[in-house]
Amino acid sequence: MSEVIIMKELLGENTRIAEENRDLYKKDKVIMVNIMGAPGAGKTTLIKALTDELKSRSVESAVIEGDLFSSIDADKFNDNGVKSVEINTCGECHLDAAVIKSGYDSLGFKNGVVFIENVGNLICPAEFDLGEEVRIVCASVPEGDDKPFKYVPMFSYVDAVALTKCDLKEAVGFDTDNFRKGMDAVNEAPVFETSLKKGSASDPGVKGLVDFILKKS
Amino acid sequence: MSEVIIMKELLGENTRIAEENRDLYKKDKVIMVNIMGAPGAGKTTLIKALTDELKSRSVESAVIEGDLFSSIDADKFNDNGVKSVEINTCGECHLDAAVIKSGYDSLGFKNGVVFIENVGNLICPAEFDLGEEVRIVCASVPEGDDKPFKYVPMFSYVDAVALTKCDLKEAVGFDTDNFRKGMDAVNEAPVFETSLKKGSASDPGVKGLVDFILKKS
Numbered sequence: 001m002s003e004v005i006i007m008k009e010l011l012g013e014n015t016r017i018a019e020e021n022r023d024l025y026k027k028d029k030v031i032m033v034n035i036m037g038a039p040g041a042g043k044t045t046l047i048k049a050l051t052d053e054l055k056s057r058s059v060e061s062a063v064i065e066g067d068l069f070s071s072i073d074a075d076k077f078n079d080n081g082v083k084s085v086e087i088n089t090c091g092e093c094h095l096d097a098a099v100i101k102s103g104y105d106s107l108g109f110k111n112g113v114v115f116i117e118n119v120g121n122l123i124c125p126a127e128f129d130l131g132e133e134v135r136i137v138c139a140s141v142p143e144g145d146d147k148p149f150k151y152v153p154m155f156s157y158v159d160a161v162a163l164t165k166c167d168l169k170e171a172v173g174f175d176t177d178n179f180r181k182g183m184d185a186v187n188e189a190p191v192f193e194t195s196l197k198k199g200s201a202s203d204p205g206v207k208g209l210v211d212f213i214l215k216k217s
Numbered sequence: 218m219s220e221v222i223i224m225k226e227l228l229g230e231n232t233r234i235a236e237e238n239r240d241l242y243k244k245d246k247v248i249m250v251n252i253m254g255a256p257g258a259g260k261t262t263l264i265k266a267l268t269d270e271l272k273s274r275s276v277e278s279a280v281i282e283g284d285l286f287s288s289i290d291a292d293k294f295n296d297n298g299v300k301s302v303e304i305n306t307c308g309e310c311h312l313d314a315a316v317i318k319s320g321y322d323s324l325g326f327k328n329g330v331v332f333i334e335n336v337g338n339l340i341c342p343a344e345f346d347l348g349e350e351v352r353i354v355c356a357s358v359p360e361g362d363d364k365p366f367k368y369v370p371m372f373s374y375v376d377a378v379a380l381t382k383c384d385l386k387e388a389v390g391f392d393t394d395n396f397r398k399g400m401d402a403v404n405e406a407p408v409f410e411t412s413l414k415k416g417s418a419s420d421p422g423v424k425g426l427v428d429f430i431l432k433k434s
Contacts, residue, residue, distance in 0.1 A: 038255045038256040038257065038337070038339075038360075039255040039339045039360055039364060039367070039368060040255065040357070040359060040360025040361045040364060067367065068340065068367065068368060068369065068370070069367075069369055070366055070367050070369075072363060072366060072367060091340075091370055093310065093338075093340040093341050119340070120255070120339060120340075120367070120368070121310075121338060121339070121340055121341075122255075122256045122337060122338070123285065123308075123310040123336070123337075123338055123341075124310050124338075124340075124341065140257070140359065142257060142357065142359035142360075142382065142385065143255075143256055143257025143359075144257045146289060147256060147257060149287055149289060150256070150284065150285060150286075150287050150289060150337070151256060151285060151337070152285065152286055152287075153285070153308055165359065165389075168359065168385070168388060168389070171385060171388055172382075172385070172414075173414075197389075197390075
Protein backbone atom coordinates (compact mmCIF):
# COMPACT_ATOMS: atom_id res chain seq x y z
CA MET A 1 0.00 0.00 0.00
CA SER A 2 1.53 3.34 -0.95
CA GLU A 3 2.21 6.21 1.45
CA VAL A 4 -0.27 8.38 -0.46
CA ILE A 5 -3.16 5.90 -0.11
CA ILE A 6 -2.47 5.43 3.61
CA MET A 7 -2.37 9.19 4.11
CA LYS A 8 -5.73 9.57 2.33
CA GLU A 9 -7.30 6.89 4.56
CA LEU A 10 -5.96 8.54 7.72
CA LEU A 11 -7.22 11.94 6.61
CA GLY A 12 -10.63 10.43 5.71
CA GLU A 13 -11.01 9.04 9.22
CA ASN A 14 -9.90 12.39 10.66
CA THR A 15 -12.55 14.26 8.63
CA ARG A 16 -15.25 11.88 9.88
CA ILE A 17 -14.35 12.55 13.53
CA ALA A 18 -14.03 16.30 12.82
CA GLU A 19 -17.65 16.30 11.61
CA GLU A 20 -18.77 14.63 14.85
CA ASN A 21 -16.77 17.25 16.80
CA ARG A 22 -18.49 20.05 14.88
CA ASP A 23 -21.95 18.72 15.84
CA LEU A 24 -20.85 18.39 19.48
CA TYR A 25 -19.53 21.98 19.72
CA LYS A 26 -22.78 23.28 18.17
CA LYS A 27 -24.90 21.34 20.69
CA ASP A 28 -22.73 22.69 23.54
CA LYS A 29 -22.86 26.29 22.20
CA VAL A 30 -19.09 26.39 21.95
CA ILE A 31 -17.12 28.37 19.35
CA MET A 32 -14.00 26.28 18.76
CA VAL A 33 -10.99 28.33 17.59
CA ASN A 34 -7.85 26.62 16.24
CA ILE A 35 -4.72 28.77 16.70
CA MET A 36 -1.81 27.64 14.54
CA GLY A 37 1.65 29.05 13.82
CA ALA A 38 5.40 28.47 13.84
CA PRO A 39 7.35 27.88 17.08
CA GLY A 40 7.71 31.17 18.94
CA ALA A 41 5.10 33.01 16.87
CA GLY A 42 3.38 34.11 20.08
CA LYS A 43 0.40 31.71 20.13
CA THR A 44 0.28 31.34 23.93
CA THR A 45 0.56 35.09 24.55
CA LEU A 46 -2.16 35.77 21.97
CA ILE A 47 -4.54 33.21 23.51
CA LYS A 48 -3.97 34.71 26.98
CA ALA A 49 -4.86 38.15 25.59
CA LEU A 50 -7.97 36.78 23.86
CA THR A 51 -9.19 35.01 27.04
CA ASP A 52 -8.67 38.28 29.00
CA GLU A 53 -10.63 40.29 26.43
CA LEU A 54 -13.45 37.71 26.45
CA LYS A 55 -13.56 37.82 30.27
CA SER A 56 -13.94 41.63 30.12
CA ARG A 57 -17.00 41.02 27.91
CA SER A 58 -18.35 38.36 30.32
CA VAL A 59 -17.76 35.50 27.87
CA GLU A 60 -16.28 32.30 29.34
CA SER A 61 -13.35 30.60 27.64
CA ALA A 62 -11.06 27.59 28.01
CA VAL A 63 -7.94 26.22 26.32
CA ILE A 64 -6.86 22.89 24.83
CA GLU A 65 -3.09 23.08 24.80
CA GLY A 66 -1.02 20.99 22.37
CA ASP A 67 2.64 20.39 23.17
CA LEU A 68 5.22 17.87 21.98
CA PHE A 69 6.22 16.75 25.46
CA SER A 70 6.21 19.49 28.08
CA SER A 71 3.35 21.16 29.96
CA ILE A 72 4.95 24.62 29.98
CA ASP A 73 2.11 26.39 28.15
CA ALA A 74 -0.83 24.69 29.90
CA ASP A 75 0.70 25.63 33.26
CA LYS A 76 0.64 29.29 32.18
CA PHE A 77 -3.15 29.17 31.70
CA ASN A 78 -3.90 27.32 34.90
CA ASP A 79 -1.81 29.89 36.78
CA ASN A 80 -4.00 32.55 35.14
CA GLY A 81 -7.31 31.03 36.28
CA VAL A 82 -8.38 29.83 32.81
CA LYS A 83 -9.45 26.19 32.59
CA SER A 84 -7.11 24.24 30.34
CA VAL A 85 -6.18 20.69 29.38
CA GLU A 86 -2.84 19.53 28.10
CA ILE A 87 -2.47 17.25 25.09
CA ASN A 88 0.99 15.80 24.81
CA THR A 89 1.52 14.60 21.26
CA CYS A 90 4.66 12.62 22.20
CA GLY A 91 6.56 14.18 19.35
CA GLU A 92 3.75 14.22 16.75
CA CYS A 93 3.81 17.35 14.59
CA HIS A 94 0.10 18.20 14.67
CA LEU A 95 -3.15 17.68 16.56
CA ASP A 96 -5.92 15.58 15.02
CA ALA A 97 -9.69 15.43 15.50
CA ALA A 98 -9.56 12.35 17.76
CA VAL A 99 -7.16 13.83 20.32
CA ILE A 100 -9.15 17.09 20.31
CA LYS A 101 -12.35 15.11 21.00
CA SER A 102 -10.67 13.50 23.97
CA GLY A 103 -9.26 16.83 25.26
CA TYR A 104 -12.65 18.53 24.81
CA ASP A 105 -14.46 15.77 26.72
CA SER A 106 -12.12 16.11 29.67
CA LEU A 107 -12.55 19.93 29.74
CA GLY A 108 -16.29 19.58 30.47
CA PHE A 109 -16.94 23.09 29.12
CA LYS A 110 -20.11 24.61 27.57
CA ASN A 111 -21.39 28.03 26.42
CA GLY A 112 -18.35 30.02 25.42
CA VAL A 113 -15.15 29.97 23.39
CA VAL A 114 -12.54 27.17 23.43
CA PHE A 115 -9.10 27.87 21.99
CA ILE A 116 -6.92 25.08 20.65
CA GLU A 117 -3.23 25.95 20.74
CA ASN A 118 -1.84 23.73 18.02
CA VAL A 119 1.72 22.37 17.95
CA GLY A 120 4.27 24.96 16.76
CA ASN A 121 4.35 24.11 13.06
CA LEU A 122 3.45 26.20 10.00
CA ILE A 123 2.93 23.17 7.74
CA CYS A 124 1.34 19.96 9.04
CA PRO A 125 -1.62 21.29 11.10
CA ALA A 126 -3.17 22.71 7.89
CA GLU A 127 -3.98 19.14 6.80
CA PHE A 128 -6.08 18.20 9.84
CA ASP A 129 -9.63 19.47 10.24
CA LEU A 130 -10.43 19.50 13.98
CA GLY A 131 -14.10 20.42 13.55
CA GLU A 132 -13.29 23.99 14.55
CA GLU A 133 -15.40 27.02 13.61
CA VAL A 134 -12.52 29.51 13.29
CA ARG A 135 -8.96 28.97 12.05
CA ILE A 136 -6.35 31.59 12.89
CA VAL A 137 -2.67 31.58 11.97
CA CYS A 138 -0.37 33.48 14.24
CA ALA A 139 2.51 34.93 12.17
CA SER A 140 5.14 36.99 13.95
CA VAL A 141 6.89 40.01 12.47
CA PRO A 142 10.44 38.63 13.06
CA GLU A 143 9.61 35.59 10.90
CA GLY A 144 9.65 37.93 7.92
CA ASP A 145 7.20 39.48 5.47
CA ASP A 146 7.61 36.71 2.87
CA LYS A 147 5.88 33.95 4.83
CA PRO A 148 2.48 33.98 3.03
CA PHE A 149 4.36 33.46 -0.25
CA LYS A 150 6.29 30.48 1.16
CA TYR A 151 3.81 28.68 3.43
CA VAL A 152 0.87 28.78 1.04
CA PRO A 153 -1.14 25.81 2.40
CA MET A 154 -1.35 27.32 5.91
CA PHE A 155 -2.09 30.90 4.83
CA SER A 156 -4.76 29.58 2.40
CA TYR A 157 -6.36 27.46 5.14
CA VAL A 158 -7.22 30.14 7.69
CA ASP A 159 -10.14 32.52 8.34
CA ALA A 160 -7.93 35.22 9.88
CA VAL A 161 -4.30 36.13 10.50
CA ALA A 162 -2.89 37.49 13.76
CA LEU A 163 0.27 39.39 12.84
CA THR A 164 2.08 39.43 16.21
CA LYS A 165 5.07 41.32 17.70
CA CYS A 166 4.33 44.37 15.52
CA ASP A 167 6.43 46.53 17.88
CA LEU A 168 9.47 44.89 16.20
CA LYS A 169 8.59 46.03 12.66
CA GLU A 170 11.21 48.77 12.53
CA ALA A 171 13.92 46.72 14.28
CA VAL A 172 13.65 43.89 11.73
CA GLY A 173 12.74 45.96 8.65
CA PHE A 174 9.35 44.30 8.13
CA ASP A 175 7.53 45.34 4.94
CA THR A 176 3.80 45.26 5.82
CA ASP A 177 2.77 45.90 2.20
CA ASN A 178 4.72 42.85 1.03
CA PHE A 179 3.11 40.68 3.72
CA ARG A 180 -0.37 41.85 2.71
CA LYS A 181 0.49 41.32 -0.97
CA GLY A 182 1.39 37.70 -0.12
CA MET A 183 -1.88 37.27 1.78
CA ASP A 184 -3.95 38.84 -1.00
CA ALA A 185 -2.47 36.32 -3.43
CA VAL A 186 -3.77 33.31 -1.48
CA ASN A 187 -6.66 34.32 0.77
CA GLU A 188 -9.17 37.09 1.55
CA ALA A 189 -8.79 36.54 5.33
CA PRO A 190 -8.42 39.71 7.41
CA VAL A 191 -5.10 40.50 9.10
CA PHE A 192 -5.18 41.73 12.73
CA GLU A 193 -1.99 43.39 13.98
CA THR A 194 -1.01 42.91 17.63
CA SER A 195 1.79 44.12 19.96
CA LEU A 196 1.45 42.35 23.29
CA LYS A 197 4.82 42.85 24.93
CA LYS A 198 3.49 45.51 27.29
CA GLY A 199 0.12 43.83 27.91
CA SER A 200 -3.04 43.51 25.89
CA ALA A 201 -5.58 45.75 27.65
CA SER A 202 -5.99 48.21 24.81
CA ASP A 203 -4.63 46.31 21.83
CA PRO A 204 -6.90 46.99 18.83
CA GLY A 205 -5.83 43.75 17.11
CA VAL A 206 -7.00 41.65 20.06
CA LYS A 207 -10.32 43.52 20.23
CA GLY A 208 -10.77 43.05 16.48
CA LEU A 209 -10.04 39.34 16.69
CA VAL A 210 -12.53 38.86 19.53
CA ASP A 211 -15.21 40.74 17.51
CA PHE A 212 -14.38 38.45 14.57
CA ILE A 213 -14.68 35.28 16.70
CA LEU A 214 -17.92 36.30 18.42
CA LYS A 215 -19.61 37.00 15.07
CA LYS A 216 -19.51 33.21 14.55
CA SER A 217 -21.88 32.54 17.46
CA MET B 218 -1.21 -2.27 8.83
CA SER B 219 -0.91 0.35 11.56
CA GLU B 220 0.42 3.88 11.07
CA VAL B 221 3.34 3.10 13.38
CA ILE B 222 4.51 0.05 11.39
CA ILE B 223 4.27 1.96 8.10
CA MET B 224 6.25 4.86 9.55
CA LYS B 225 8.96 2.47 10.73
CA GLU B 226 9.20 0.91 7.25
CA LEU B 227 9.45 4.32 5.58
CA LEU B 228 12.13 5.44 8.04
CA GLY B 229 14.05 2.17 7.52
CA GLU B 230 14.16 2.78 3.77
CA ASN B 231 15.24 6.39 4.40
CA THR B 232 18.11 5.25 6.64
CA ARG B 233 19.31 2.82 3.96
CA ILE B 234 19.48 5.61 1.34
CA ALA B 235 21.09 7.97 3.89
CA GLU B 236 23.93 5.44 4.34
CA GLU B 237 24.48 5.38 0.57
CA ASN B 238 24.51 9.19 0.56
CA ARG B 239 27.12 9.21 3.33
CA ASP B 240 29.46 6.99 1.27
CA LEU B 241 28.95 9.18 -1.79
CA TYR B 242 29.78 12.44 0.03
CA LYS B 243 32.93 10.86 1.47
CA LYS B 244 34.06 9.69 -1.97
CA ASP B 245 33.43 13.20 -3.37
CA LYS B 246 35.22 14.90 -0.43
CA VAL B 247 32.09 16.83 0.45
CA ILE B 248 31.07 17.90 3.95
CA MET B 249 27.27 17.81 3.92
CA VAL B 250 25.64 20.19 6.42
CA ASN B 251 21.91 20.01 7.20
CA ILE B 252 20.51 23.35 8.41
CA MET B 253 17.15 23.01 10.13
CA GLY B 254 14.90 25.44 12.01
CA ALA B 255 11.47 27.04 12.30
CA PRO B 256 10.05 29.31 9.57
CA GLY B 257 11.77 32.67 9.71
CA ALA B 258 14.60 31.50 11.98
CA GLY B 259 17.11 32.97 9.53
CA LYS B 260 18.33 29.80 7.79
CA THR B 261 18.84 31.40 4.37
CA THR B 262 20.67 34.42 5.78
CA LEU B 263 22.90 32.14 7.88
CA ILE B 264 23.79 29.93 4.90
CA LYS B 265 24.65 33.02 2.80
CA ALA B 266 26.98 34.19 5.59
CA LEU B 267 28.59 30.73 5.85
CA THR B 268 29.17 30.50 2.08
CA ASP B 269 30.76 33.99 2.14
CA GLU B 270 33.06 33.03 5.01
CA LEU B 271 34.05 29.80 3.24
CA LYS B 272 34.78 31.76 0.05
CA SER B 273 37.10 34.08 2.03
CA ARG B 274 39.00 30.93 3.09
CA SER B 275 39.09 29.62 -0.51
CA VAL B 276 36.69 26.75 0.23
CA GLU B 277 34.00 26.09 -2.39
CA SER B 278 30.40 25.59 -1.35
CA ALA B 279 26.96 24.92 -2.80
CA VAL B 280 23.36 24.78 -1.57
CA ILE B 281 20.46 22.34 -1.80
CA GLU B 282 17.42 24.42 -1.09
CA GLY B 283 14.21 22.87 0.25
CA ASP B 284 10.97 24.79 -0.15
CA LEU B 285 7.30 23.84 0.00
CA PHE B 286 6.41 25.35 -3.36
CA SER B 287 8.29 28.55 -4.20
CA SER B 288 11.86 29.11 -5.40
CA ILE B 289 12.35 32.34 -3.41
CA ASP B 290 15.39 31.12 -1.44
CA ALA B 291 17.22 29.30 -4.26
CA ASP B 292 16.96 32.44 -6.37
CA LYS B 293 18.77 34.36 -3.62
CA PHE B 294 21.81 32.05 -3.87
CA ASN B 295 21.95 32.00 -7.65
CA ASP B 296 21.86 35.81 -7.61
CA ASN B 297 24.83 35.64 -5.22
CA GLY B 298 26.99 33.42 -7.48
CA VAL B 299 26.68 30.29 -5.31
CA LYS B 300 25.61 27.13 -7.14
CA SER B 301 22.27 25.91 -5.84
CA VAL B 302 19.48 23.48 -6.67
CA GLU B 303 15.87 23.79 -5.64
CA ILE B 304 13.88 20.92 -4.17
CA ASN B 305 10.18 21.61 -4.11
CA THR B 306 8.55 19.26 -1.62
CA CYS B 307 5.03 20.05 -2.93
CA GLY B 308 3.82 20.67 0.60
CA GLU B 309 5.77 17.89 2.38
CA CYS B 310 7.02 18.98 5.79
CA HIS B 311 10.59 17.66 5.56
CA LEU B 312 13.33 16.54 3.16
CA ASP B 313 14.28 12.87 2.97
CA ALA B 314 17.42 11.01 1.88
CA ALA B 315 16.05 10.12 -1.56
CA VAL B 316 15.23 13.70 -2.60
CA ILE B 317 18.60 14.86 -1.28
CA LYS B 318 20.35 12.17 -3.37
CA SER B 319 18.55 13.47 -6.44
CA GLY B 320 19.34 17.13 -5.62
CA TYR B 321 22.99 16.30 -4.93
CA ASP B 322 23.35 14.43 -8.22
CA SER B 323 22.03 17.40 -10.18
CA LEU B 324 24.42 19.79 -8.37
CA GLY B 325 27.47 17.96 -9.78
CA PHE B 326 29.67 19.34 -6.97
CA LYS B 327 32.86 17.92 -5.37
CA ASN B 328 35.56 19.00 -2.88
CA GLY B 329 33.90 21.45 -0.55
CA VAL B 330 30.89 22.07 1.65
CA VAL B 331 27.25 21.56 0.64
CA PHE B 332 24.52 23.11 2.75
CA ILE B 333 21.01 21.68 2.83
CA GLU B 334 18.40 24.26 3.79
CA ASN B 335 15.65 22.09 5.19
CA VAL B 336 11.95 23.00 5.14
CA GLY B 337 11.01 25.52 7.87
CA ASN B 338 9.91 23.11 10.58
CA LEU B 339 11.28 22.51 14.09
CA ILE B 340 9.77 19.02 14.39
CA CYS B 341 9.59 16.65 11.41
CA PRO B 342 13.10 17.04 9.86
CA ALA B 343 14.64 15.56 13.05
CA GLU B 344 13.25 12.15 12.04
CA PHE B 345 14.99 11.95 8.67
CA ASP B 346 18.69 11.14 8.38
CA LEU B 347 19.96 12.64 5.09
CA GLY B 348 23.44 11.12 5.35
CA GLU B 349 24.82 14.49 6.43
CA GLU B 350 28.03 14.98 8.42
CA VAL B 351 26.88 18.03 10.42
CA ARG B 352 23.43 18.90 11.76
CA ILE B 353 22.76 22.49 12.79
CA VAL B 354 19.55 23.95 14.16
CA CYS B 355 18.98 27.61 13.57
CA ALA B 356 17.02 29.07 16.51
CA SER B 357 16.19 32.76 16.47
CA VAL B 358 16.09 35.00 19.54
CA PRO B 359 12.49 36.24 18.89
CA GLU B 360 11.24 32.63 19.05
CA GLY B 361 11.97 32.73 22.78
CA ASP B 362 14.45 31.25 25.24
CA ASP B 363 12.24 28.25 26.10
CA LYS B 364 12.53 26.45 22.77
CA PRO B 365 15.11 23.77 23.78
CA PHE B 366 12.73 22.75 26.59
CA LYS B 367 9.78 22.45 24.20
CA TYR B 368 11.26 21.05 20.97
CA VAL B 369 13.39 18.35 22.57
CA PRO B 370 13.72 15.95 19.59
CA MET B 371 15.23 18.66 17.36
CA PHE B 372 17.58 20.16 19.96
CA SER B 373 18.74 16.64 20.92
CA TYR B 374 19.38 15.72 17.28
CA VAL B 375 21.91 18.39 16.33
CA ASP B 376 25.70 18.82 16.51
CA ALA B 377 25.54 22.60 16.93
CA VAL B 378 23.08 25.45 17.44
CA ALA B 379 23.13 28.77 15.61
CA LEU B 380 21.35 31.27 17.84
CA THR B 381 20.39 33.95 15.32
CA LYS B 382 19.13 37.57 15.48
CA CYS B 383 21.03 38.17 18.75
CA ASP B 384 20.77 41.93 18.19
CA LEU B 385 17.11 41.56 19.25
CA LYS B 386 17.87 40.08 22.69
CA GLU B 387 17.12 43.28 24.59
CA ALA B 388 14.05 44.20 22.50
CA VAL B 389 12.38 40.83 23.19
CA GLY B 390 13.76 40.20 26.71
CA PHE B 391 15.61 37.02 25.75
CA ASP B 392 17.19 35.16 28.70
CA THR B 393 20.38 33.57 27.32
CA ASP B 394 21.02 31.64 30.54
CA ASN B 395 17.60 29.99 30.31
CA PHE B 396 18.22 29.02 26.67
CA ARG B 397 21.59 27.48 27.56
CA LYS B 398 20.01 25.71 30.55
CA GLY B 399 17.49 24.13 28.15
CA MET B 400 20.28 23.07 25.79
CA ASP B 401 22.41 21.64 28.61
CA ALA B 402 19.45 19.47 29.64
CA VAL B 403 19.28 17.72 26.26
CA ASN B 404 22.58 18.03 24.40
CA GLU B 405 26.23 19.03 24.74
CA ALA B 406 26.23 20.74 21.32
CA PRO B 407 27.92 24.15 21.21
CA VAL B 408 25.83 27.31 20.72
CA PHE B 409 27.12 29.94 18.25
CA GLU B 410 25.53 33.38 18.53
CA THR B 411 25.03 35.42 15.35
CA SER B 412 23.70 38.90 14.44
CA LEU B 413 23.57 39.21 10.67
CA LYS B 414 21.27 42.16 10.05
CA LYS B 415 24.18 44.46 9.21
CA GLY B 416 26.20 41.88 7.28
CA SER B 417 28.35 38.95 8.32
CA ALA B 418 31.93 40.04 7.55
CA SER B 419 33.14 40.06 11.14
CA ASP B 420 30.51 37.96 12.92
CA PRO B 421 32.30 35.72 15.45
CA GLY B 422 29.43 33.18 15.46
CA VAL B 423 29.75 32.64 11.70
CA LYS B 424 33.55 32.26 11.96
CA GLY B 425 33.08 29.80 14.84
CA LEU B 426 30.54 27.75 12.90
CA VAL B 427 32.81 27.55 9.84
CA ASP B 428 35.72 26.41 12.07
CA PHE B 429 33.37 23.79 13.54
CA ILE B 430 32.26 22.54 10.10
CA LEU B 431 35.78 22.41 8.61
CA LYS B 432 37.03 20.30 11.54
CA LYS B 433 34.86 17.50 10.07
CA SER B 434 36.95 17.26 6.89
